Every structure is written in C-alpha cells, then in structure tokens.
Amino acid sequence: MSELIPPFHWHTFLFSPWNDPLIATSNFWIVLMGFMVATACGLVGNYLIVRRMALVGDAISHSVLPGIAIAFLVSQTRGSTAMFIGALIAGIVTTIIIEVIHKKTRVKQDAAIGIAFTSLFAIGVILISLFAAQIDLDQECVLYGEIGYIGPEALAGEHTRIFGIPLGPITVARMILVTIATCVLIALFYKELLVSSFDPGLASSLGINATMVHYGLMSWLSVVVVSSFESVGAILVIGMLILPGATAALLTARFPRILLLTVLNAALSSLGGVHLATWLNCSPAGAMVVMASLLFSAAWIFSPHDGLIRRWYYMRGAGTSEPSEATVELTSK
Amino acid sequence: MFFMLSKRTFIYLLTALGYFLFFAGNVEAARIGDISEMSIGEQTARFFSFQDPAVRYAVIGSILLGITCGLLGSFIVVRKMALVGDTLSHAVLPGVALGFMWNMTKNPIAIFIGATIAGLIGTAVVNLIKQTTRLKEDTALGMVLAGFFAVGICMITMIQQLPTGNVSGIDKFLFGQAAAIGKDDLILMATVTVLTLLIVGIFYKEFLVSSFDAGFARVAGFPVQVLHYTLMLLLAFAVVISLQAVGVVLVSAMLITPAAAAYLLTDRMHKMIWLAAGFGMLAGLVGAFFSFLGPSLPTGPFMVLGASAVFATAFFFGPKHGVTTRWWQQRSRAKRMNRENTLKSIYHVLEDRAFKGESVSLEELKIRRAESFEEAHQRARELAAHDLATFDAKKSQIYLTPDGWQRACEIVRNHRLWELYLTNAVQFAADHVHEDAEKIEHVLGDEVVREIEKRLNYATKDPHGRDIPGLRDVEKGKRMDGAPAETIGYGRRT
Numbered sequence: 001m002s003e004l005i006p007p008f009h010w011h012t013f014l015f016s017p018w019n020d021p022l023i024a025t026s027n028f029w030i031v032l033m034g035f036m037v038a039t040a041c042g043l044v045g046n047y048l049i050v051r052r053m054a055l056v057g058d059a060i061s062h063s064v065l066p067g068i069a070i071a072f073l074v075s076q077t078r079g080s081t082a083m084f085i086g087a088l089i090a091g092i093v094t095t096i097i098i099e100v101i102h103k104k105t106r107v108k109q110d111a112a113i114g115i116a117f118t119s120l121f122a123i124g125v126i127l128i129s130l131f132a133a134q135i136d137l138d139q140e141c142v143l144y145g146e147i148g149y150i151g152p153e154a155l156a157g158e159h160t161r162i163f164g165i166p167l168g169p170i171t172v173a174r175m176i177l178v179t180i181a182t183c184v185l186i187a188l189f190y191k192e193l194l195v196s197s198f199d200p201g202l203a204s205s206l207g208i209n210a211t212m213v214h215y216g217l218m219s220w221l222s223v224v225v226v227s228s229f230e231s232v233g234a235i236l237v238i239g240m241l242i243l244p245g246a247t248a249a250l251l252t253a254r255f256p257r258i259l260l261l262t263v264l265n266a267a268l269s270s271l272g273g274v275h276l277a278t279w280l281n282c283s284p285a286g287a288m289v290v291m292a293s294l295l296f297s298a299a300w301i302f303s304p305h306d307g308l309i310r311r312w313y314y315m316r317g318a319g320t321s322e323p324s325e326a327t328v329e330l331t332s333k
Numbered sequence: 334m335f336f337m338l339s340k341r342t343f344i345y346l347l348t349a350l351g352y353f354l355f356f357a358g359n360v361e362a363a364r365i366g367d368i369s370e371m372s373i374g375e376q377t378a379r380f381f382s383f384q385d386p387a388v389r390y391a392v393i394g395s396i397l398l399g400i401t402c403g404l405l406g407s408f409i410v411v412r413k414m415a416l417v418g419d420t421l422s423h424a425v426l427p428g429v430a431l432g433f434m435w436n437m438t439k440n441p442i443a444i445f446i447g448a449t450i451a452g453l454i455g456t457a458v459v460n461l462i463k464q465t466t467r468l469k470e471d472t473a474l475g476m477v478l479a480g481f482f483a484v485g486i487c488m489i490t491m492i493q494q495l496p497t498g499n500v501s502g503i504d505k506f507l508f509g510q511a512a513a514i515g516k517d518d519l520i521l522m523a524t525v526t527v528l529t530l531l532i533v534g535i536f537y538k539e540f541l542v543s544s545f546d547a548g549f550a551r552v553a554g555f556p557v558q559v560l561h562y563t564l565m566l567l568l569a570f571a572v573v574i575s576l577q578a579v580g581v582v583l584v585s586a587m588l589i590t591p592a593a594a595a596y597l598l599t600d601r602m603h604k605m606i607w608l609a610a611g612f613g614m615l616a617g618l619v620g621a622f623f624s625f626l627g628p629s630l631p632t633g634p635f636m637v638l639g640a641s642a643v644f645a646t647a648f649f650f651g652p653k654h655g656v657t658t659r660w661w662q663q664r665s666r667a668k669r670m671n672r673e674n675t676l677k678s679i680y681h682v683l684e685d686r687a688f689k690g691e692s693v694s695l696e697e698l699k700i701r702r703a704e705s706f707e708e709a710h711q712r713a714r715e716l717a718a719h720d721l722a723t724f725d726a727k728k729s730q731i732y733l734t735p736d737g738w739q740r741a742c743e744i745v746r747n748h749r750l751w752e753l754y755l756t757n758a759v760q761f762a763a764d765h766v767h768e769d770a771e772k773i774e775h776v777l778g779d780e781v782v783r784e785i786e787k788r789l790n791y792a793t794k795d796p797h798g799r800d801i802p803g804l805r806d807v808e809k810g811k812r813m814d815g816a817p818a819e820t821i822g823y824g825r826r827t
Contacts, residue, residue, distance in 0.1 A: 049468075054475040055416050062582070104656050105648060110471075111415035111593045118586030119641040122634035125508060129630055235486060239479035246472050283490040289483030296476060306466060 006279065017278045026150075027274050029172060033150050034236075034270030034288050036175040037228040040182045041237055042244035042262040044221050046255075049245045050197045055110070056098070057241040059117035060218070061225045061234045063094040065124030068226065073131060084226060091222025094120060095215065147232045147285045171227075178227045185220065186259070193217070194255060232285050239289035243296055244269065250299045250306065265295055377626075388625065390519055391511035391578075395617030395636065397522040398575045398587065401529050403613030405571050406592030407606045408564060412544050415593075416471070417456065419585035420478040421565075422572045424455025426485025426581055429506055433492060441517045445573050452569035455481050482581075509580030509633030511621045522574045529567050533606075540564070541602055578620075579633040590640035591616060594647040597654045616640035670775045672719060675712040676741035677748070677774075678702050679722075679733060684799070692730040742802040747774040747782060749795035749802075754785050756796045763796040 018024045048057045067090025068083050075082035094116050101112035150169060186193065196203035196213045203210050228237050248261035272295075273288025280287070301308045409418055428451025432444030455477050462473040514522075533540060543550035543560045550557050568588075575584045591612035595605045620636025649657045678701045682693050699709035713731045716722035721737030724730070733741060751770040755761040761769075777785075786792075795801055 049472050052469050052471050054469075054471040055419075058419075058475055058478065101648070105597055105654055107410075107593050107596060108413050108415070110413055111410050111589050111596075114415045114419060114585055114589035115593055115641065115644060118583050118590065118637050122583060122586070122637035122641070125631060125634040126638070129634075130627070235479065235482055238475065239483055242472055242475040242479060246468055246476055249468065250466060277487075280487065280491055281494050282487040286483045286486035286490065289479055290487055293476070293480035293483065296480070300462070300466065308465060311465060 006281070008279065013275055013279050017274055027278075029150050029169070030147055030284055031270050031274050033147055033172050033175060033232070034273060034284070035267050036172070036179045037232050037236060038240040038244060038266030038270055038288070038292070039263050040175070040179040040224045041228065041240035042266050043182055043186055043259060044217070044224055045241035046245040046248070046258055046262060047193055047197050047217060048221075048241060049249065054242050055113055056095075056218075057221060057225075058238050059098070059113045060091045060094055060221055061229070061237045061241070063117045063120035063124075064090045064222055064226050064229060066090055066120050066127060067093075067124075068229070069124050069127040069131075073127070084223065087226030087229075088219055088222050090120060091218060091225070092215065095218045147236065147288075174227055178224060182220070182224060189213075189216075236285040236289055239292055240266070240269070243289065243292040247292070247296045247299045250296075250303045253305070265292065268295060377622075387512055388621075390514045390516070391621045391625070391632070392618065394514040394519055394522055394578055395511055395621040395632070396614050397519075397526045397617075398571070398578055399591070399613030399615070399617030399636075400610045401522075401526045401571045401613075402575060402584075402587040403591040403595070403609035403611070404529060404533060404606055405564070405568055406588040406590075406613070407595065407602070407609045408540060408544055409568065409588060410592040410596055411602070411605075415589045416474050416585070417459070417565075418568065418572070418588040420459060420474045421452045421456060421568060422576075422581055422584035423478040423485075424481035425449075425452040425569070425572060425576065426482050426506075427451050427488055428485075429576065429581075430485050430488035430492060434488075437492075441515070441521055445521060448573040448576065449566075449569045451481065452572060453565065456565050456569075506576050507580050507582060508631040509576070509578050509583065509636075511578040511624060511632035514577055518574075518577055525570045525574050529571065532563065532567065536560070536563075537603070544602075578617075579636055580631065583633040583637045586637040586640060587613060587616065590637070590644050594640070594644040597644075597647040597651045600653075612640065612643045615643065668715070671712070672715055672721065673740065673744045673775055675702075675716055676721065676733070676737060677744045679731070679737075680741040680745050680802075692725060692732050694730050696729075698731075742806050744774050746802045747777045749799065750782065750785050750789065751777065752797070753789055753792055753795050753801070757789060766796065 017027045045054070045057060048054050064087040067086035067088070069086075071082040071086030074086075097116040097120075098109065098112045101107055101115060102109045107115075150172060192203075192208050192213055195206060196208055196210045200210050203213075225237050228240075244262045244265035245258065247265050248258040251261055252258060269288050269292040272291035274284055276282075276291055277284040277287035299307070304310065406418070409415055425448035428447035428449065429444050430447075431451070432440065432447035435443040435447070459470070459473045459477050462468055462476070463470055468476075539550070539555050539560055542553065543555055543557045547557055550560075571588070572584050575587055579587055592605070592609040594612050595608035598608060599605050616636050616639035619639030619642075620632045620634075623635040623639075624630040624632040647655065649655055652658060675698070678698060679693050682697045682701050683691075695706065695709045695713060698712065699706050702709065702712070704712075713722065713724065716731070716737060717724060720734055721740060722731045722733050725732070748770045751773050752763075752766040755766040755769060756763050793801055793803070
C-alpha cells in the first residue's frame with residue numbers, strides 16, 4: 001500500500017510537470033486538450049443540470065459507441081466526418097428511445113434512460129469485439145481512452161495549422177474548434193436555451209420551439225461527446241459534463257456567472273489533474289475528474305451560499321441560542 | 334401470500350442450488366474462451382450438455398445473478414431509483430481496486446468487502462449532497478458516479494504501474510467475463526441470492542408498503558429508513574456479485590431492464606418480482622451462451638441485449654400495455670365505432686320513410702352520410718363482413734340482419750337517451766347535446782342505459798321529438814327473419 005502512494009512534496013508537486021522541456025511541451029498539450037474538453041462539456045452540461053437531465057449526458061456518452069463502431073465498419077477509416085455522423089445518429093436515437101419508452105409506457109424516465117443507453121452500449125461493445133480486426137478501438141480505450149497519448153503525438157510534430165497557428169494534433173485541433181463553436185452557439189441561442197430550460201411555459205408563449213431546442217441541445221451534446229470521446233474516454237466526458245456546472249451552481253445563482261465559473265473550473269481541473277497524475281503516476285483523464293471532484297468538495301464545504309460549514313454554523317446557532325428578547329416579550333403577554 | 338408462495342418455491346430453489354453446486358464439483362474452472370477451434374454447432378452442443386465445469390460455473394453464476402438482480406430491480410424500478418443502481422455500480426470501482434491491493438490477487442472476499450463499502454459510501458454521499466445543497470438528485474448521482482469511477486480508474490492505473498502488481502483479470506471487471514467465475518465466486522453468489530430471497534421474503538410486506546407509500550409506512554410504524562438502507566445494502570451485494578460476469582458498466586441494465594419488462598406485464602408486485610427474476614435468469618443464460626460461442630466475446634453485453642430483447646417484446650406485444658397491442662385495440666375500436674355509425678345511418682334512412690320496406694340502397698346510404706359511393710359501398714361491405722347486414726343479388730341494396738337491426742336500435746337508443754338525459758337532468762340546451770351523444774353512444778353499457786331509462790321515467794321521445802327505440806323494436810327485427818320484405822316495417826309502433 002505504502003509503495004503505491006509516492007511521498008508528497010509541494011515543490012515537486014508544483015514543478016515536476018514543467019521541469020523538462022520535452023515533458024513540459026507534452027503536458028502543455030494535455031492540459032490544453034483537457035481544458036477544451038472540460039469547457040465544452042461543462043458549458044453544455046450546465047443546461048443538462050438545469051433541465052434535470054444530468055444522467056441523459058451520461059447515457060449519451062455511452063450510447064454513441066455503436067454509432068462510432070458502425071461508422072468505422074462502413075467507412076473503413078478513422079475519418080472524423082463518418083464518426084461525427086454515426087455518433088450524432090446514435091445520440092439522437094438514444095434521445096428518441098428514451099422519449100418513446102417514457103411517453104408510451106408507464107416506465108419512468110430514469111428506467112428508460114437506463115434501458116436505452118445500456119442496450120446501445122452493449123451493441124457497441126459486441127460490434128467492437130466481433131470486428132476487432134476492422135475497428136481500431138478497444139474496449140478499455142472507450143472507457144478511459146488515453147489523453148496521455150496526445151503529448152507524444154504533439155511532440156512528433158504533426159500539427160494541424162489554421163491561419164498558420166499550430167493547433168496541435170488533429171484531435172486537439174478538432175476539439176478547439178468544437179469548443180469555440182460551443183461558445184458561439186451558446187452566445188447565439190443564449191435566450192432560447194435559458195428560457196426553455198428554466199420555464200418551458202414562458203418559452204412556448206414567446207414562440208420558442210422547445211422540442212427543437214431539446215433536440216438541438218441533444219445533437220450538440222453528441223457532437224461534443226464524440227469529439228472528446230476518442231481521445232479522452234467516456235469517463236472524463238461524464239465527469240466534466242456535470243462536475244464543473246454543479247460546483248459553479250453551489251457558488252452562485254446567476255446563470256452568466258455559472259457559465260464563467262464553469263470555464264474557470266475547467267482550467268483548474270485540467271491543470272490540477274496533470275499535476276496529480278504526474279505525482280501519482282496514474283491516468284491523467286481520471287486525475288482530472290478526481291481534481292474536479294475535489295474542487296466540488298471544496299465548494300460544497302466552504303461555499304459562502306450554502307456550504308456545509310455555513311450551514312452547520314447557522315444550524316448550531318438556531319438550535320442552542322436563547323430565545324430573543326422580542327420572542328420572550330411576545331410570549332409573556 | 335408471497336411468503337406462503339415463496340416458502341415452497343424456496344425449498345425447490347435451495348434443492349436445485351445444492352444439486353448444481355454438487356455437480357459443479359471440485360474441478361478448477363478452465364477459461365471457456367480457451368477452446369475456440371470448434372464450430373458453432375459443436376459449441377452449442379457442448380454448452381447444453383453441461384459436461385464442462387467452466388460452463389456449469391458460468392451458467393449457474395449467470396442464473397444466480399439474474400435472479401438476484403431481477404428481484405431487487407423490481408423494487409428500484411417502482412421506487413423510481415433506477416439510476417441509483419447505475420451510480421452504485423460505478424462507485425464500487427475504487428473498492429474493487431482496494432480489494433485487489435489487499436494482497437495483490439483476485440481475492441473474491443476482499444473485493445466483495447471493499448466494493449460493498451465503496452458502493453455504500455457512494456450512495457451515502459448522494460444522499461448527503463441531496464440533503465445539504467440545492468442540487469437535484471440526478472446531478473448528485475452523476476457526480477458521484479463520475480467522481481468515484483475516476484478515483485477507481487486512477488487506482489487501477491497506479492496498480493498497473495507497480496512491478497509487483499499482478500492485476501491479470503482486473504480489466505474483466507469492466508465488461509464482464511462469465512468464464513472467469515470461480516468456485517469461490519459461485520459460493521458468494523449463492524449466499525447473496527439466498528440472503529436476498531430470505532430478507533425480501535420475510536419482510537415482503539414492509540418493503541412493499543414503504544416502496545409505494547412511504548408516508549403511510551411511516552405512520553404505520555415501519556422503520557422506513559432501515560428498510561431503505563437494507564435495500565441499498567442488498568443492492569450493493571447484487572452489484573458486486575454481478576461485476577465478474579456483467580462488468581461495472583452494464584450491471585445497472587441487469588437491475589433495470591428485466592424489472593421494467595415485468596412492470597409492463599403485470600400490476601401485482603409479487604408477480605412482477607417473479608417475472609423479473611425469471612427474465613433476469615433468461616438474460617443471464619442468453620449472455621452465458623452467446624459469449625461462449627466466440628473466443629473473445631464478453632458476457633455482459635450479451636446478457637444486456639438478452640434483457641433488452643425481453644423488454645422490447647413486452648414493450649411491443651405486452652397484453653395490457655404493449656404498444657402494438659394498444660394500437661390494435663384502438664384500431665378495432667375505431668372500426669367498431671365506424672360500423673355502428675353506419676348502422677345508425679341505415680336506421681335514420683329507414684326512420685325517414687317511416688320504416689316502409691326493409692332494404693336500404695347504397696345510394697340512400699351515400700346521400701345520408703354525404704360521402705362518395707365507394708365509401709358507402711365500403712361501409713356496407715364492412716357490415717356484411719361482420720354479419721350485421723346482407724347484400725341483395727345485385728349488390729345495390731342491403732338488408733340488416735337481426736343482429737344488425739338490434740345493434741342499430743341500441744345505438745340510436747343510446748344516442749337519444751343521452752340527449753334526453755342531458756336536456757332533462759343536466760339542463761343542456763336541446764341544440765347542444767348532439768355532439769356529446771355522438772361520442773357517448775358507443776360506450777354506454779347496459780347497466781348505465783337501464784339507470785338512465787329509469788331516471789327518465791322510461792320516456793319514449795327524445796328532445797327533438799323522435800321516438801327512442803325500445804326493447805320491442807329490437808324484438809320486431811327478430812320476428813322479421815325470413816318474412817317477405819313489404820309485410821312489416823321495423824320500428825312501427827303497435
């Protein structure tokens with residue numbers, strides 16, 4: 001057990017990822033990729049949290065797998081277009097299956113989610129193991145796909161350039177574009193998303209098509225999931241969909257501030273995750289989610305709004321305090 | 334009643350279990366996948382002969398976990414806690430890793446204890462987040478799922494870095510391999526199954542009441558919290574024994590899908606439990622069989638697909654709630670209403686000429702219904718197909734059969750009675766009652782009709798001044814059978 005956890009020194013924890021120039025470059029790309037994934041997922045995830053659909057994100061990040069596998073089989077390439085289309089279709093199919101089971105039978109939404117994503121995920125895993133030779137994906141990579149490989153890839157120097165700016169390996173470049181597109185889409189449809197998430201009744205009276213917004217959000221979720229999926233695995237996606245948004249929601253109640261805090265949280269999680277992974281010598285994707293969980297725990301305990309400490313302080317105050325003078329006066333009359 | 338039922342079933346189950354375990358014998362399990370140079374037919378034969386101890390282990394294990402998961406799944410589905418199972422199954426991963434670290438081998442007991450503790454801590458954290466923050470349950474579940482799973486992944490990757498880390502087999506926990514089930518695992522699975530059957534059997538009433546009406550259970554003095562945590566503990570046990578065969582990711586399906594399929598088929602909880610356990614068993618068997626056919630096929634996904642197939646069948650063809658079944662019922666109801674409307678129109682045609690003559694030409698029907706000739710012809714054929722009317726030789730006239738005449742009288746009677754009831758008893762204006770009567774005429778039962786007749790003092794005229802057909806008119810139709818066309822008109826009052 002003791003051999004498993006290396007000794008902790010602040011100095012090595014802070015500086016060891018950046019000491020060596022080669023390792024530093026590789027870590028830079030890992031942090032950047034983590035930041036992009038966490039930002040895109042976190043921003044979309046905020047809407048899922050508000051709509052009480054947090055677990056739909058979990059479901060979709062599992063059920064895009066058969067879409068990806070079939071796209072591989074049909075196109076015989078790792079081409080990203082086919083994969084995007086496959087994942088998009090799988091994501092929408094999941095949404096439809098959930099809706100149909102939920103609306104047509106008395107099975108509740110939570111059970112419908114569970115049935116839909118496990119069935120699709122099972123099909124995906126079976127496809128992968130049946131056609132292992134044709135599909136360049138393995139089962140484990142699906143779960144905690146290695147963000148760590150991005151470092152060596154970046155060092156190998158195959159950078160995708162847009163307007164002459166090196167954007168790193170193709171997966172990173174694609175993720176950067178998806179993240180920017182996410183921000184643009186949220187800015188463009190800010191009102192529609194906000195109103196239909198918080199008050200569907202008001203949305204329909206304003207002429208916003210809530211069904212369209214719902215399917216639009218689900219489609220974009222599939223796009224974000226699939227562009228993150230291959231390189232970072234399902235677990236980072238699920239974690240980053242919910243954790244940054246939930247942390248932000250503990251700290252403020254204003255939606256624009258929640259969005260900003262989500263981005264800040266994404267940066268801290270990915271940077272901290274790489275430090276954690278270097279110290280413990282473990283999977284960086286896992287470490288980033290652990291870091292995000294730690295940030296959540298911190299917010300949960302110390303939040304000035306409804307943190308545990310504040311709660312405890314007030315509850316103790318309310319329980320043991322003497323009745324105030326006004327109360328005594330009132331009751332004695 | 335459940336317990337009375339289960340007592341006998343119990344003895345059967347235990348006997349069967351002992352029999353299986355006896356036959357499973359002491360032979361060490363060989364990996365099923367090791368022998369792959371066989372045709373599918375040979376493999377099938379080998380599977381069903383149960384000669385191979387590995388097959389026996391895998392099959393018994395799959396059946397046991399199917400029963401346990403189906404049984405407990407019924408409770409979590411009706412309690413709307415389906416995704417708690419998902420979170421629980423992900424949250425056990427750090428515990429599995431800790432169990433491995435205990436002495437760096439796959440020790441079932443250490444893994445069982447570690448995983449159960451981790452799962453329970455996970456559910457406790459979900460409850461704590463729900464109670465102390467504004468975050469909703471789904472968010473809390475998602476966070477615990479991702480957070481705990483990530484810790485587990487970090488620990489597994491750390492173990493894999495160690496030179497002493499003998500972790501062969503830990504990856505099997507992610508997707509499941511029934512062939513990896515050993516004798517120790519099997520004993521553990523049997524113990525958990527028996528324990529679950531016992532606890533659910535003994536406290537069936539308490540679980541039932543607290544699942545459907547927690548408030549009532551609390552008032553009735555049941556320890557609702559204790560029951561909840563007992564269920565959580567059993568759930569954690571079920572998840573942990575299923576990990577080996579189904580894998581972390583898909584365990585929740587074994588909890589949710591068979592139970593949801595059973596939920597579509599019955600309204601009684603004890604029937605649902607038995608059905609779900611049966612479906613779980615079936616799914617387990619299907620999974621064990623298919624993963625046996627190929628060298629590197631994982632068990633879990635096939636089990637899940639087996640369960641999904643059962644659910645899909647119940648979804649489409651369930652006798653009560655099935656989508657196809659309901660569609661078919663709606664369709665036949667719509668067709669029946671259509672036929673009744675035709676009969677009503679024919680009655681109106683006959684009534685308009687004071688019931689002179691028996692036959693109605695298709696032309697008259699067409700004008701009455703304001704439809705095309707083809708539609709009228711279609712309506713007539715539809716009646717003929719149900720023996721409510723017959724065509725003449727030239728196929729241009731139709732005659733109502735006694736059955737058709739009776740149904741026509743009943744529909745018109747229902748319609749006019751209802752109109753009269755609405756104007757008299759509910760004070761509707763006479764020109765507002767027709768639309769309502771158009772709908773209700775098809776669904777009024779005999780008893781309701783008798784009651785309305787009584788309340789209306791056996792009135793004979795509707796609000797528009799037309800006769801309400803009564804029993805005597807129906808009788809006339811019967812007497813008519815075979816008589817020449819011109820002799821007696823239907824409905825003429827004597």
